[in-house]
Amino acid sequence: MSVGSPGAGPPGAPDTVFFLSDYGLRDEFVGVVHAVLRRLAPAARVIDLTHEVPPFDVRAGAATLTRAWPHLGDGVVLAVVDPGVGGGRRGLLLEVASIGGPRYLVGPDNGLLVPAAEAAGIRAPVELAEPPPDAAVTFDGRDVFAPAVAALCRGSTPGELGRVVDPASLARVPGLVLEPGVLSDGRQALRVEVSWVDRLGNVQLAVPADALPADVPVVVVRPDAGLWTAVVGADFAADEEVVRARTFADLEPDQPGLLADGNGNLALVVREGSAAAHFGLGPGSLVQLVW
Amino acid sequence: MSVGSPGAGPPGAPDTVFFLSDYGLRDEFVGVVHAVLRRLAPAARVIDLTHEVPPFDVRAGAATLTRAWPHLGDGVVLAVVDPGVGGGRRGLLLEVASIGGPRYLVGPDNGLLVPAAEAAGIRAPVELAEPPPDAAVTFDGRDVFAPAVAALCRGSTPGELGRVVDPASLARVPGLVLEPGVLSDGRQALRVEVSWVDRLGNVQLAVPADALPADVPVVVVRPDAGLWTAVVGADFAADEEVVRARTFADLEPDQPGLLADGNGNLALVVREGSAAAHFGLGPGSLVQLVW
Amino acid sequence: MSVGSPGAGPPGAPDTVFFLSDYGLRDEFVGVVHAVLRRLAPAARVIDLTHEVPPFDVRAGAATLTRAWPHLGDGVVLAVVDPGVGGGRRGLLLEVASIGGPRYLVGPDNGLLVPAAEAAGIRAPVELAEPPPDAAVTFDGRDVFAPAVAALCRGSTPGELGRVVDPASLARVPGLVLEPGVLSDGRQALRVEVSWVDRLGNVQLAVPADALPADVPVVVVRPDAGLWTAVVGADFAADEEVVRARTFADLEPDQPGLLADGNGNLALVVREGSAAAHFGLGPGSLVQLVW
Numbered sequence: 086m087s088v089g090s091p092g093a094g095p096p097g098a099p100d101t102v103f104f105l106s107d108y109g110l111r112d113e114f115v116g117v118v119h120a121v122l123r124r125l126a127p128a129a130r131v132i133d134l135t136h137e138v139p140p141f142d143v144r145a146g147a148a149t150l151t152r153a154w155p156h157l158g159d160g161v162v163l164a165v166v167d168p169g170v171g172g173g174r175r176g177l178l179l180e181v182a183s184i185g186g187p188r189y190l191v192g193p194d195n196g197l198l199v200p201a202a203e204a205a206g207i208r209a210p211v212e213l214a215e216p217p218p219d220a221a222v223t224f225d226g227r228d229v230f231a232p233a234v235a236a237l238c239r240g241s242t243p244g245e246l247g248r249v250v251d252p253a254s255l256a257r258v259p260g261l262v263l264e265p266g267v268l269s270d271g272r273q274a275l276r277v278e279v280s281w282v283d284r285l286g287n288v289q290l291a292v293p294a295d296a297l298p299a300d301v302p303v304v305v306v307r308p309d310a311g312l313w314t315a316v317v318g319a320d321f322a323a324d325e326e327v328v329r330a331r332t333f334a335d336l337e338p339d340q341p342g343l344l345a346d347g348n349g350n351l352a353l354v355v356r357e358g359s360a361a362a363h364f365g366l367g368p369g370s371l372v373q374l375v376w
Numbered sequence: 377m378s379v380g381s382p383g384a385g386p387p388g389a390p391d392t393v394f395f396l397s398d399y400g401l402r403d404e405f406v407g408v409v410h411a412v413l414r415r416l417a418p419a420a421r422v423i424d425l426t427h428e429v430p431p432f433d434v435r436a437g438a439a440t441l442t443r444a445w446p447h448l449g450d451g452v453v454l455a456v457v458d459p460g461v462g463g464g465r466r467g468l469l470l471e472v473a474s475i476g477g478p479r480y481l482v483g484p485d486n487g488l489l490v491p492a493a494e495a496a497g498i499r500a501p502v503e504l505a506e507p508p509p510d511a512a513v514t515f516d517g518r519d520v521f522a523p524a525v526a527a528l529c530r531g532s533t534p535g536e537l538g539r540v541v542d543p544a545s546l547a548r549v550p551g552l553v554l555e556p557g558v559l560s561d562g563r564q565a566l567r568v569e570v571s572w573v574d575r576l577g578n579v580q581l582a583v584p585a586d587a588l589p590a591d592v593p594v595v596v597v598r599p600d601a602g603l604w605t606a607v608v609g610a611d612f613a614a615d616e617e618v619v620r621a622r623t624f625a626d627l628e629p630d631q632p633g634l635l636a637d638g639n640g641n642l643a644l645v646v647r648e649g650s651a652a653a654h655f656g657l658g659p660g661s662l663v664q665l666v667w
Numbered sequence: 668m669s670v671g672s673p674g675a676g677p678p679g680a681p682d683t684v685f686f687l688s689d690y691g692l693r694d695e696f697v698g699v700v701h702a703v704l705r706r707l708a709p710a711a712r713v714i715d716l717t718h719e720v721p722p723f724d725v726r727a728g729a730a731t732l733t734r735a736w737p738h739l740g741d742g743v744v745l746a747v748v749d750p751g752v753g754g755g756r757r758g759l760l761l762e763v764a765s766i767g768g769p770r771y772l773v774g775p776d777n778g779l780l781v782p783a784a785e786a787a788g789i790r791a792p793v794e795l796a797e798p799p800p801d802a803a804v805t806f807d808g809r810d811v812f813a814p815a816v817a818a819l820c821r822g823s824t825p826g827e828l829g830r831v832v833d834p835a836s837l838a839r840v841p842g843l844v845l846e847p848g849v850l851s852d853g854r855q856a857l858r859v860e861v862s863w864v865d866r867l868g869n870v871q872l873a874v875p876a877d878a879l880p881a882d883v884p885v886v887v888v889r890p891d892a893g894l895w896t897a898v899v900g901a902d903f904a905a906d907e908e909v910v911r912a913r914t915f916a917d918l919e920p921d922q923p924g925l926l927a928d929g930n931g932n933l934a935l936v937v938r939e940g941s942a943a944a945h946f947g948l949g950p951g952s953l954v955q956l957v958w
Contacts, residue, residue, distance in 0.1 A: 101414055103407070110401065110692065111866045113731050116685070116716035117738045123683055123714055124740030132414060134407035140867055141939065149404050156408045156518065158415030168939065172916025224929030227738065284402045285431055334463025347515030357432065357459065392705055394698070401692065423705060425698035440695050447699045447809060449706030575693045576722055625754025638806030648723065648750065 092127035095240040099188055101160030102131045102234055105150055106226060107138040108165070114224075118163075118231050125235030132160075141168040143197050144258045145368060148280050150201045152348050157186050162201070163234045164192040165226040174256070176213035176229050178243050182206030189243070191234050193225070196258035210255060211247040261291035262371060272375050276309055279370040280350070286359025288366050289352045290374075294345035301376045302329055304343055306353065306364065309371035325364075327353065343374075383418035386531040390479055392451030393417075393525055396425040396441055397517060398432065399456070405515075409454075409522050416526030423451075432459035434488050435549045436659060439571050441492045443639050448477050453492070454525045455483040456517040465547070467504035467520050469534050473497030480528055482521050487549035501546060502538040552582035553662060563666050567600055570661040571641070577650025579657050580643045581665075585636035592667045593620055595634055597644065597655065600662035616655075618644065634665075674709035677822040681770055683742030684708075684816055687716040687732055688808060689723065690747070696806075700745075700813050707817030714742075723750040725779050726840045727950060730862050732783045734930050739768050744783070745816045746774040747808040756838070758795030758811050760825050764788030771819055773812050778840035792837060793829040843873035844953060854957050858891055861952040862932070868941025870948050871934045872956075876927030883958045884911055886925055888935065888946065891953035907946075909935065925956075 093100065102122060108114035115136050122131055134153050138146040146166035167174075175194040181187070183205040190198040194212070213233050233246050262278035275296065281289040297304070307324045328335075330342035336356035341363055346352035351374075353360040361367060384391065393413060399405035406427050413422055425444050429437040437457035458465075466485040472478070474496040481489040485503070504524050524537050553569035566587065572580040588595070598615045619626075621633035627647040632654055637643035642665075644651040652658060675682065684704060690696035697718050704713055716735050720728040728748035749756075757776040763769070765787040772780040776794070795815055815828050844860035857878065863871040879886070889906045910917075912924035918938035923945055928934035933956075935942040943949060 103411065105404070105407075109866045110717065111719045112863075113687070113717045113735045114865075116687075116714060117735050119714045120685065120716075120735070120739045123712060124738075130414060132407060132410045134411075135401065135404045137402045153404045153408050153411070156415075157411045160414075169916065172914060227929065281403075283405075284400045332463060334460065347518065394702065396695070396698075421705060423698060423701045425702075426692065426695045428693045444695045444699050444702070447706075448702045451705075572694075574696075575691045623754060625751065638809065 094126065094128065094238045098240040099160045099238055100129050101158065102126075102129050102163050102238070103134055103153070103157050103160055103187060104131055104136075104163045105134040105138065105146065105153075106136045106165040107140045107142065107146065107167075108136045108226070109140075110136055114226070118226050121227055121231040122235055122238075125232060126238035129235070129238040138166050139368075142166060142368075143168065143195050145281070146197050147200045147258055148261070150197070151204065152281070154186060154201045154204070159185070160187045161234050161237050162187045162190040162192075162198070163226075163230055164190065164197050165230060166197050167193040167195065167225065169193065169195055175250075176215075176225065176233070176247075177255070178211040178213055178233060178237075178246055180208040180211075180243050182208055189234075189237055191230050191237075193230075194256050196256045199255055199257055207252055207255075209243075209249045210252055211243045212250045213247040263291050265296075268375060274376075275374045277351075277372060277374065279366050279368055279372065282361045282366070282368055286361040286363075287346065287352050287354045288360045288364065289346055289348065289350050290372070292351050294349055294351050297329070297343075297351060297374070297376070303327065303376070304329065305375040306343075307373045307375060309373050330354075333357075385417065385419065385529045389531040390451045390529055391420050392449065393420050393422045393454050393529070394425055394444070394448050394451055394478060395422055395427075395454045396429065396437065396444075397427045397456040398429040398437065398458075399427045399517070400431075401427055405517070409517050412518055412522040413526055416523060417529035420526070420529040429457050430659075433457060433659075434459070434486050436572070437488050438491045438549050439552070441488070442495065443572070445477060445492045445495070450476070451478045452525050452528050453478045453481040453483075453489070454517075454521055455481065455488050456521060457488050458484045458486065458516065460484065460486055466541075467506075467516065467524070467538075468546070469502040469504055469524060469528075469537055471499040471502075471534050473499055480525075480534070482525050482528075484516070484521075485547050487547045490546055490548055498543055500534075500540045501543055502534045503541045504538040554582050556587075559666060565667075566665045568642075568663060568665065570657050570659055570663065573652045573657070573659055577652040577654075578637065578643050578645045579651045579655065580637055580639065580641050581663070583642050585640055585642050588620070588634075588642060588665070588667070594618065594667070595620065596666040597634075598664045598666060600664050621645075624648075676708065676710065676820045680822040681742045681820055682711050683740065684711050684713045684745050684820070685716055685735070685739050685742055685769060686713055686718075686745045687720065687728065687735075688718045688747040689720040689728065689749075690718045690808070691722075692718055696808070700808050703809055703813040704817055704820075707814060708820035711817070711820040720748050721950075724748060724950075725750065725777050727863070728779050729782045729840055730843070732779070733786065734863070736768060736783045736786070741767070742769045743816050743819050744769045744772040744774075744780070745808075745812055746772065746779050747812060748779050749775040749777065749807065751775065751777055757832075758797075758807065758815070758829075759837070760793040760795055760815060760819075760828055762790040762793075762825050764790055771816075771825070773816050773819075775807070775812075776838050778838045781837055781839055789834055791825075791831045792834055793825045794832045795829040845873050847878075850957060856958075857956045859933075859954060859956065861948050861950055861954065864943045864948070864950055868943040868945075869928065869934050869936045870942045870946065871928055871930065871932050872954070874933050876931055876933050879911070879925075879933060879956070879958070885909065885958070886911065887957040888925075889955045889957060891955050912936075915939075 177194040179190040179202045264276040266274045278291045280291040327343050330344045333356050336342045338357045341355045355363050468485040470481040470493040555567040557565045569582045571582040618634050621635045624647050627633045629648045632646045646654050759776040761772040761784040846858040848856045860873045862873040909925050912926045915938050918924045920939045923937045937945050
């Protein structure tokens with residue numbers, strides 16, 4: 086759609102950048118990367134997905150990108166959550182096979198990009214060419230990744246920006262825990278990891294909503310003991326029956342519930358309250374659902 | 377002005393979106409809505425008014441939109457502060473009569489849009505067509521409102537996006553308190569609500585600056601007792617004489633003052649300090665000005 | 668590059684605005700300024716450098732702008748950190764001589780713009796024409812500076828927006844402290860000011876990295892006593908030997924180090940930790956490096 090725009094890349098080149106990082110908005114990091122993209126690819130539009138990924142939390146960044154992905158159109162993802170900057174980890178450019186969403190992802194080779202890209206089908210990954218050895222090396226977002234993104238928007242091919250590497254060599258983050266099981270008393274259970282707590286305290290679980298049968302109206306939420314035992318009650322202080330709701334409106338104020346969230350995952354919520362505080366859960370917590 | 381831009385809507389369609397919400401910038405909510413708008417209305421420019429409206433505070437959101445309105449040009453307002461999401465409240469599209477500012481407002485029918493729209497003159501309001509009943513319903517900003525906004529930018533008319541409803545049926549938020557009165561000792565008084573505390577602690581009052589006669593140089597600020605009595609002093613510990621200033625520069629550091637703020641309202645301020653802390657006031661507080 | 672864009676200024680006029688302020692993102696200040704720019708210069712692209720400069724901290728704002736400057740392309744800087752708003756300080760438009768970066772800076776005459784502009788070479792400074800005396804005066808970013816920036820994007824010349832003033836009359840902020848010295852025991856030392864603490868707690872010092880000889884592998888960091896004495900040890904509880912690193916990866920987790928940061932300055936860092944907390948330093952702190 087960029088044909089004919091002043092400063093645009095060649096016909097067919099991507100013209101939208103989806104930018105995600107842990108830079109925060111307190112300093113000028115994000116603005117400077119925008120400025121570099123404006124200078125090197127003036128017609129590209131840059132959309133900030135978020136810059137408040139918890140510092141250095143690669144798994145949280147990967148989960149954020151995965152959640153956002155289905156809603157992104159054509160373009161290039163620029164994602165930087167990079168505890169290993171300067172430490173020899175590779176810069177990465179991933180082209181994906183699926184049509185309609187982003188075509189490319191650019192960022193560090195630390196697992197940040199892989200979950201979203203893999204779902205879309207990774208083509209040959211490219212290791213970005215290294216900057217000159219005497220360059221300042223603590224701001225790769227500005228100096229390495231943004232220029233690569235801009236080059237793609239100007240029509241460069243991945244092969245022009247680095248060399249193809251073995252997909253099996255890509256760094257990966259540990260997957261989110263999701264284990265179905267059966268308690269000793271015969272009840273069904275899911276052991277599942279908290280994938281995200283949003284700013285309102287809604288607790289997203291790493292399980293699609295349809296993993297819970299539609300005819301289960303109440304679920305017991307219990308702390309994870311890593312054991313498929315039926316001990317419930319006094320032994321688990323936090324055991325709590327939670328109703329399944331379709332929307333917040335099905336709940337009373339302050340009532341907890343379990344619903345399908347905007348990403349189609351199960352989420353523990355409290356109407357007009359914080360489920361994270363109510364259940365004492367945070368990203369990475371494990372919890373069991375029993376029914 | 378969008379004629380001829382690649383991806384632009386038809387001549388005359390709005391090409392700017394003014395986006396206000398309580399989504400916060402910590403998660404990817406705002407970025408995903410931007411991505412949806414980019415995909416569905418690629419030429420539209422999206423301007424973030426703010427996304428830090430206090431969660432679920434419809435009145436604060438309405439006040440923010442009302443303050444910003446006089447400075448907005450042609451376009452569409454996308455506003456989402458929505459405690460009732462999923463609870464059957466309608467989605468709303470308001471077309472306004474005034475020329476030069478935004479033409480349309482899109483958001484929930486909970487009073488958020490009405491104060492700004494009413495000042496501009498509401499034409500026939502439209503209830504947005506509902507999404508398919510099986511759709512995830514907890515992210516209307518992404519799934520209902522942004523697509524409606526994009527459709528307007530692509531040239532759709534309001535009538536194509538829903539059905540006209542009775543203006544009298546629109547939900548409204550309670551108006552801000554503003555009551556002139558006379559104390560028992562004959563002095564003039566205004567009982568007025570705090571409409572906004574900005575991040576520096578400036579306390580905006582819900583009253584135009586010219587409601588206070590120009591020749592009143594000093595005003596007594598007193599806690600609201602809901603009574604037009606003249607008891608002042610020991611009975612009201614916080615009674616305080618405040619000078620009227622034209623600008624902060626008329627005040628000494630740490631000195632409180634009353635001035636016309638950037639929206640033309642009276643505001644209690646403290647030079648290089650927080651009037652909210654000084655007077656113990658927050659949004660929704662009531663205060664009396666006496667002279 | 669704006670030739671032919673709808674709504675664009677004349678050929679050759681700047682079409683990018685770099686916007687920096689202490690407005691914060693909690694209120695609608697930033698959004699309203701964006702809206703004004705969109706209305707008055709619809710084709711200009713606005714890049715937010717940051718809006719979280721500490722309130723009223725002109726020196727911090729000037730340092731932020733100076734750090735960002737080398738990465739900015741053609742355009743206009745709009746910078747507002749303005750404790751003296753309404754107090755008679757002038758509005759300023761600076762044209763700079765260097766090619767490739769921003770051409771103009773617009774903001775208050777309080778020293779905010781000068782360090783960055785001076786490095787680029789200030790041409791004749793212009794005092795912006797004052798707004799009508801009855802105008803609200805507490806939001807110059809919206810009412811004075813943004814319109815001036817928009818006028819430049821529409822092709823106005825500086826001379827059309829105000830009158831040339833004496834460069835020597837420009838307000839300035841105190842420079843950052845940087846004093847080389849020799850201790851009484853013959854060791855080299857630098858007395859230097861902390862110019863910035865980023866959100867991760869990295870402590871930038873106001874000294875280029877190459878001011879420290881390349882063959883110095885370890886530096887003593889000591890509190891500043893303002894004296895070039897050799898008393899080290901028990902007398903200075905915080906005296907600490909710090910290794911020089913090339914990148915974070917050269918350090919162990921929690922190990923402090925001294926490295927060249929992304930701006931080419933020396934910075935005290937702690938791998939995966941906060942150097943500001945470790946050393947007890949903040950912006951404006953003085954520290955001595957001894958070797």
